[in-house]
């Protein structure tokens with residue numbers, strides 16, 4: 001579903017991604033772990049082309065995103081083509097990014113109405129279904145400001161799902177939450193995983209990684225130093241930097 005080949009990205013002379021190769025199969029949950037500054041967020045942002053990259057290729061369900069080879073030359077993709085592929089990649093951020101002056105329902109229905117051309121009725125029905133799925137049907141007409149962090153994040157997940165993405169990317173979705181509400185967000189993510197959603201999750205929640213991930217990827221200084229099944233990574237990590245990282249977080 002996602003294929004990343006030879007991805008390189010620099011901010012000025014800060015070479016942040018140094019040759020990332022990664023595959024995410026349909027229905028798989030891949031958890032990315034690694035110290036702060038190792039390039040995890042930048043990698044996710046490249047996958048839906050919120051960041052441009054310098055070298056390499058990313059494909060979503062076999063379609064390149066952002067840049068593609070035309071007659072052997074790499075060129076930037078046209079905006080409309082980019083937007084079409086981007087819709088297939090949902091993203092959930094640490095900071096929710098909900099529109100504060102819109103209701104929960106409006107937050108969820110805006111993009112499907114304007115980008116997918118859903119009727120108001122269909123979009124409302126879809127939003128209610130998704131709110132039910134994340135356990136927030138009764139908050140349909142609330143403003144985001146009246147919700148707890150965990151509730152806001154569940155709305156953000158519902159909003160991402162409303163675009164019917166092929167893949168969902170999560171960048172530290174529970175890092176900004178009150179510990180009391182972390183569990184409800186992880187439960188929604190666990191349910192999505194069980195339903196077969198393809199997910200890439202940057203998180204420090206080791207329990208979630210251990211239990212839900214099909215594959216754990218360890219990043220350090222812009223490279224993937226190790227990847228494997230969670231039981232292997234957590235019990236017998238092979239790279240010394242993985243051992244060091246896990247000692248600090250476990």
Ligand code: ADP
Pocket residue numbers: 011014016034035036037038039040041042043
């Ligand atoms: P992580 O998510 O693993 O903490 P990031 O991808 O956020 O790491 O950052 C990796 C490196 O890229 C850091 O050195 C960070 O300072 C740098 N960086 C990230 N975003 C930008 C940006 N927009 N402009 C300049 N440097 C950036």
Ligand code: MG
Pocket residue numbers: 040041042
């Ligand atoms: Mg980050």
